[in-house]
Amino acid sequence: MRIIFYKLFCRKTGLVYAGKTKLTLQERLDSHIQNYNTFLDGRGDICGSFRIIEQEDYDIIDIKSLEFANIEDDRHIDIRIHEQLCITMLREDHGELCCNIKNAYTNMKEYQQEWYIENAERIKEHSKEYYNENADRINQKIVCDICGTEISKRHTPTHNKTDKHKQNKLKLKKLIENNIL
Numbered sequence: 001m002r003i004i005f006y007k008l009f010c011r012k013t014g015l016v017y018a019g020k021t022k023l024t025l026q027e028r029l030d031s032h033i034q035n036y037n038t039f040l041d042g043r044g045d046i047c048g049s050f051r052i053i054e055q056e057d058y059d060i061i062d063i064k065s066l067e068f069a070n071i072e073d074d075r076h077i078d079i080r081i082h083e084q085l086c087i088t089m090l091r092e093d094h095g096e097l098c099c100n101i102k103n104a105y106t107n108m109k110e111y112q113q114e115w116y117i118e119n120a121e122r123i124k125e126h127s128k129e130y131y132n133e134n135a136d137r138i139n140q141k142i143v144c145d146i147c148g149t150e151i152s153k154r155h156t157p158t159h160n161k162t163d164k165h166k167q168n169k170l171k172l173k174k175l176i177e178n179n180i181l
């Protein structure tokens, strides 16, 4: 699916609005105007773009146009991330003059959760690959300096909490304090 990320702006006030569409820019502009008129009739949701439309001196230009392979839903997270980047960019460049009210995605937690769900297979594969490539290093055996037990290097923190290790550490400490070592 091809998505155009666009900037709607007011020539009079300098107000800007970022959005995305699968329509042409002209069709999207027409629907912004349509939505504004519907809202004036007491129906439909408010949109930040109305502040621009009501000035009646607007234009719409594309920021970028991207092809999203195998994506049928224009609310897909990958598309919303790009939309959010456009909104964030306009907020940085234009401050209060950016009139987007809603974010394309609301918080990083939601984004991360969705990302992990969508990429679960890939992450699993990657972990497996990483493990296979580094198995020797991960499972490397060492002998503990304190108690002489053979342990996996990666289990050192767990081992350091065992009673055997702690008791030997205490003994060793006493020997050092008494200048025996």
Ligand SMILES: [Zn+2]
Residues within 6 Å of the ligand: 144, 145, 146, 147, 148, 149, 159, 160, 164, 165
């Ligand atoms: Zn030990």
